[in-house]
Amino acid sequence: xxxxxxxxxxxxxxxxxxxxxxxxxxxxxxxxxxxxxxxxxxxxxxxxxxxxxxxxxxxxxxxxxxxxxxxxxxxxxxxxxxxxxxxxxxxxxxxxxxxxxxxxxxxxxxxxxxxxxxxxxxxxxxxxxxxxxxxxxxxxxxxxxxxxxxxxxxxxxxxxxxxxxxxxxxxxxxxxxxxxxxxxxxxxxxxxxxxxxxxxxxxxxxxxxxxxxxxxxxxxxxxxxxxxxxxxxxxxxxxxxxxxxxxxxxxxxxxxxxxxxxxxxxxxxxxxxxxxxxxxxxxxxxxxxxxxxxxxxxxxxxxxxxxxxxxxxxxxxxxxxxxxxxxx
Amino acid sequence: xxxxxxxxxxxxxxxxxxxxxxxxxxxxxxxxxxxxxxxxxxxxxxxxxxxxxxxxxxxxxxxxxxxxxxxxxxxxxxxxxxxxxxxxxxxxxxxxxxxxxxxxxxxxxxxxxxxxxxxxxxxxxxxxxxxxxxxxxxxxxxxxxxxxxxxxxxxxxxxxxx
Numbered sequence: 434x435x436x437x438x439x440x441x442x443x444x445x446x447x448x449x450x451x452x453x454x455x456x457x458x459x460x461x462x463x464x465x466x467x468x469x470x471x472x473x474x475x476x477x478x479x480x481x482x483x484x485x486x487x488x489x490x491x492x493x494x495x496x497x498x499x500x501x502x503x504x505x506x507x508x509x510x511x512x513x514x515x516x517x518x519x520x521x522x523x524x525x526x527x528x529x530x531x532x533x534x535x536x537x538x539x540x541x542x543x544x545x546x547x548x549x550x551x552x553x554x555x556x557x558x559x560x561x562x563x564x565x566x567x568x569x570x571x572x573x574x575x576x577x578x579x580x581x582x583x584x585x586x587x588x589x590x591x592x593x594x595x596x597x598x599x600x601x602x603x604x605x606x607x608x609x610x611x612x613x614x615x616x617x618x619x620x621x622x623x624x625x626x627x628x629x630x631x632x633x634x635x636x637x638x639x640x641x642x643x644x645x646x647x648x649x650x651x652x653x654x655x656x657x658x659x660x661x662x663x664x665x666x667x668x669x670x671x672x673x674x675x676x677x678x679x680x681x682x683x684x685x686x687x688x689x690x691x692x693x694x695x696x697x698x699x700x701x702x703x704x705x706x707x708x709x710x711x712x713x714x715x716x717x718x719x720x721x722x723x724x725x726x727x728x729x730x731x732x733x734x735x736x737x738x739x740x741x742x743x744x745x746x747x748x749x750x751x752x753x754x755x756x757x758x759x760x761x
Numbered sequence: 762x763x764x765x766x767x768x769x770x771x772x773x774x775x776x777x778x779x780x781x782x783x784x785x786x787x788x789x790x791x792x793x794x795x796x797x798x799x800x801x802x803x804x805x806x807x808x809x810x811x812x813x814x815x816x817x818x819x820x821x822x823x824x825x826x827x828x829x830x831x832x833x834x835x836x837x838x839x840x841x842x843x844x845x846x847x848x849x850x851x852x853x854x855x856x857x858x859x860x861x862x863x864x865x866x867x868x869x870x871x872x873x874x875x876x877x878x879x880x881x882x883x884x885x886x887x888x889x890x891x892x893x894x895x896x897x898x899x900x901x902x903x904x905x906x907x908x909x910x911x912x913x914x915x916x917x918x919x920x921x922x923x
Contacts, residue, residue: 685917701917
């Protein structure tokens with residue numbers, strides 16, 4: 434199977450390393466980062482591209498753009514793993530449209546296009562007889578989308594809720610364990626690379642909210658936007674509040690919740706018993722689903738990270754390979 | 762509640778069975794034979810806890826058993842939920858915040874723990890609300906949400922089972 438890889442940051446490099454390390458029958462014929470691109474129908478030397486990137490150089494040639502790779506490279510699947518733009522989803526949205534029009538499957542970890550334009554993209558994929566897969570957009574390594582679409586097919590989901598943001602979970606874990614203030618825990622998360630220089634997207638619950646929108650729109654048949662999510666972040670939490678919770682054998686976690694029947698999407702800090710399955714430590718994610726046939730299920734796993742997110746992308750790629758792509 | 766039943770062997774057991782059938786918990790049974798006015802019937806007083814919404818089912822089962830309910834005592838506040846509030850709780854009149862819940866008549870604040878770290882920095886409070894039903898608890902949380910918005914407080918609600 435031949436893929437074009439757009440994005441050579443943490444996720445893109447994780448995919449490249451996995452392809453190098455394992456025999457996955459995947460050849461990369463197109464590669465682009467934000468500054469450069471490479472097209473090689475015989476397969477790009479990923480080890481060399483990783484080395485260039487490691488030295489702070491562009492991964493390819495400056496006169497080849499991501500759009501060139503999408504439009505001109507010879508590939509079966511476009512793997513779109515550039516950073517999320519929550520407002521317009523561009524430039525990823527345009528690249529995905531173009532690939533689908535070229536009858537290419539698309540696998541993405543980018544939340545923007547899926548949250549903003551899923552119905553359109555899905556229709557476009559169907560019209561062109563190709564797959565559009567996005568497992569890596571929600572909860573990193575946890576195969577949640579696959580479990581909901583395939584494993585739990587036929588179930589009616591009455592409620593879906595959980596810990597969707599590892600950065601917030603890390604901060605709250607540390608505040609509870611060490612009595613740190615929010616600011617101290619955030620500084621620690623930054624030092625460890627769990628939080629961005631501008632942590633707004635995580636700590637204000639935007640990241641969790643956009644994941645809810647993706648699940649609502651693609652799995653639960655709802656039509657929602659980010660503005661429909663009732664959202665409260667964790668920035669105002671105090672160590673005292675966590676202590677008061679602990680006095681009652683509870684703690685506080687940032688919980689995203691969807692109740693389809695009520696049309697309700699909500700992200701907010703919630704009081705939760707310490708023994709509850711959703712109380713996970715550190716940067717882990719955890720999601721509970723309440724269904725009519727299967728009962729209640731809880732999924733726990735790493736929600737971010739280079740290799741972990743690559744795992745979700747590779748899962749999608751091999752799904753397509755096993756069902757559609759001939760040869761390798 | 763106070764029950765009236767036929768004074769025959771096995772009747773008391775027959776009257777108690779429906780309580781466990783609806784998931785109730787018997788706290789006390791008071792059986793005073795001599796106070797009954799009619800010789801053929803027996804008066805029994807029962808104190809019990811019932812899951813929400815089961816009282817009507819229980820009364821129906823009693824009727825089927827030929828047990829008549831003479832009187833149902835006051836429903837106590839059995840549903841409890843705990844929340845945490847963060848913000849300038851004292852400066853925004855904490856007693857008014859509590860009063861907004863108590864004023865409903867169907868829910869009341871039964872416990873409040875307040876931590877005030879320093880002047881001008883936000884305080885945190887854990888607040889326990891008892892109410893007659895879960896629906897009333899939800900209503901109380903709704904009131905508190907409105908208050909929090911007006912007073913610029915952060916409310917941390919419990920994660921309840923659906």
